[in-house]
Amino acid sequence: MPKSSVSTIGSFLGQTVTLSGWAYNFRSSGKIFFLQFRDGTGRIQVVYSKSQLSEDQWAALESLKMESSVTITGVVKQDDRAPSGYEIDGAAFSIIQLAPDDYPISKKDHGPDFLLDHRHLWLRSERQWAIQRVRDTIIHATYDFMREEGFIKFDSPILTPNACEGTTELFEMDYFEEAKAYLSQSGQLYLEAGIMSFGRVFDFGPVFRAEKSKTRRHLTEFWMMDAEAAFVEHEENMQTQEALVVRIVQDVLAKNRGELALLERDVSALEKIQAPFVHLTHKDAVVRLRELGSDIGERDDLGADDETLLTKLYDRPIFVEKYPSEVKAFYMKRDPVETDRVLGNDLLAPEGYGEIIGGSQREDDYEILKQRIIDHGLPLEPFAWYLDLRKYGSVPHAGFGYGLERIVGWICGTQHIRETIPFPRLINRLTP
Ligand code: 4AD
Numbered sequence: 172m173p174k175s176s177v178s179t180i181g182s183f184l185g186q187t188v189t190l191s192g193w194a195y196n197f198r199s200s201g202k203i204f205f206l207q208f209r210d211g212t213g214r215i216q217v218v219y220s221k222s223q224l225s226e227d228q229w230a231a232l233e234s235l236k237m238e239s240s241v242t243i244t245g246v247v248k249q250d251d252r253a254p255s256g257y258e259i260d261g262a263a264f265s266i267i268q269l270a271p272d273d274y275p276i277s278k279k280d281h282g283p284d285f286l287l288d289h290r291h292l293w294l295r296s297e298r299q300w301a302i303q304r305v306r307d308t309i310i311h312a313t314y315d316f317m318r319e320e321g322f323i324k325f326d327s328p329i330l331t332p333n334a335c336e337g338t339t340e341l342f343e344m345d346y347f348e349e350a351k352a353y354l355s356q357s358g359q360l361y362l363e364a365g366i367m368s369f370g371r372v373f374d375f376g377p378v379f380r381a382e383k384s385k386t387r388r389h390l391t392e393f394w395m396m397d398a399e400a401a402f403v404e405h406e407e408n409m410q411t412q413e414a415l416v417v418r419i420v421q422d423v424l425a426k427n428r429g430e431l432a433l434l435e436r437d438v439s440a441l442e443k444i445q446a447p448f449v450h451l452t453h454k455d456a457v458v459r460l461r462e463l464g465s466d467i468g469e470r471d472d473l474g475a476d477d478e479t480l481l482t483k484l485y486d487r488p489i490f491v492e493k494y495p496s497e498v499k500a501f502y503m504k505r506d507p508v509e510t511d512r513v514l515g516n517d518l519l520a521p522e523g524y525g526e527i528i529g530g531s532q533r534e535d536d537y538e539i540l541k542q543r544i545i546d547h548g549l550p551l552e553p554f555a556w557y558l559d560l561r562k563y564g565s566v567p568h569a570g571f572g573y574g575l576e577r578i579v580g581w582i583c584g585t586q587h588i589r590e591t592i593p594f595p596r597l598i599n600r601l602t603p
C-alpha cells in the first residue's frame with residue numbers, strides 16, 4: 172500500500188488518511204474551519220466542523236498560525252472545485268510546532284528584495300514550489316536523455332588552475348601558500364579529456380562567473396550541463412542539442428501540467444517546441460536584425476536585445492551558427508569555408524528568452540590550438556595538459572553546455588532568472 176500524500180490522495184478516496192505538513196492558510200466561521208494544508212507533494216483543503224472535533228483539537232485549530240507544522244487526519248472526498256480534485260473531511264488535528272503570529276510572507280505584494288531576503292521561507296510559496304518541481308523534471312529528463320544517448324556522467328573539478336571561458340569573469344582564490352585557484356566556469360576542457368577515454372561524457376554541476384552585469388539572465392553561480400562526444404562534428408552536435416531540448420519540454424509537459432497551470436504558463440507555446448528548430452548563420456541573423464532596427468555590426472556578438480528581437484520571429488528555438496571567431500572562445504574550430512568564423516552555435520529559446528545553450532566543434536590540431544591560446548593572450552603552461560589531448564590520438568569532437576536556470580526560466584515563463592535556483596547568487600546578493 173503506498174504511503175498517503177497529497178500527490179497520491181486520489182488513490183485513498185473514501186479512506187481515512189493521516190498526513191503531516193504545514194498550514195499555509197486558513198479561515199474559520201466559528202463552526203467550520205477551512206485549513207489549507209500542504210505536505211511538500213501538494214496542497215489540499217481540510218474542512219473541520221466544531222461539532223465533530225474534541226474541544227482540545229478545536230482549540231488547537233483556533234490557535235493556529237500560518238506555516239505552523241501540523242498533523243491532520245480525515246476522510247478523502249472528491250471535490251471537483253478543488254485544483255487537486257479532492258478535499259479532506261477533517262476528523263482529527265494536532266500541532267507539531269506552533270509558529271509565532273508574524274510569518275513574514277503574506278498575500279500582499281512584496282518587492283523582489285524583500286522576497287529574496289526571505290528566500291528560505293519564500294521557497295514554500297506556491298509559485299516557487301512549482302518552479303523547483305519543474306527544475307527537478309528538467310534535471311531528470313537530462314540524465315535520462317544523456318544515458319539513453321550513450322553519455323556517461325564524468326565529474327569535472329570545480330577548483331581549477333585556469334580559465335575555460337575567458338579571463339574577465341573568473342572568481343579567484345588563494346590556494347594554499349603560492350598558488351591561485353579559480354572556480355570553474357564550465358567543465359568542458361576536462362570533458363575533452365574524458366571523451367578520449369569514454370567516447371561520450373557529460374557533467375552537471377555548479378559553475379561560477381563573476382558577471383558584473385545585473386540582468387534578468389545572469390547569476391554568478393549557476394548549474395551547467397556540459398556534454399562532449401568524440402567523432403562528432405558541428406551538425407551532429409546541434410542535432411543532439413535539439414533532441415535534448417525537445418525531450419526536456421516533452422517531459423515537463425507530461426509531468427508538470429499542474430505546476431505549469433499554477434505558473435499561468437502558456438502551454439501552447441511549449442507544445443510547439445518540436446524538431447526541426449530554426450537555423451540561421453550569424454551573418455543572416457545580422458541581416459535580419461538590421462531589418463528589425465538593430466544597430467548590430469557585421470562581426471558583433473548578439474546582444475541580449477538582439478536575441479530577444481530574433482526569437483520573436485519564430486515559435487521554435489533558433490540555432491545561430493558560425494559566429495565571427497573573435498567573439499567566441501579560443502577552443503572553437505574554424506569553419507573550413509569561412510575561416511574567420513567558427514563551427515559553433517548558440518541556441519536561443521523563443522518568446523524573448525534568448526541563449527540557453529552554447530556549443531561548438533573543438534579545434535583538434537595541436538599547432539593550431541597552441542597558436543590560438545597564444546593569440547588569445549592566455550598562458551601556455553596551464554593548458555599543457557589540454558594540448559596533450561591533441562598530441563595523443565586527437566579526433567574530431569564537439570560538445571555543448573546548457574544553463575539550467577535559463578532553461579527553467581524559459582519553460583516556467585519567469586521574468587527573472589533569480590527565481591529558478593533555490594538560493595540565487597547575484598552580483599549584489601550572497602544571502603541567505
Ligand atoms: O555559452 P557558455 O559560456 O559556454 C560554455 O561555457 C561552454 N564551455 C559550454 C560547452 O561547450 N561545454 O555557457 C553555456 C550556457 C549558456 O548558453 C547559458 O545558458 C548559461 O550557460 N550561462 C549562464 N546562465 C546563468 N548565468 C550566467 N551568468 C550564465 N552564463 C552562461
Ligand code: MG
Pocket residue numbers: 517526528529
Ligand atoms: Mg554563450
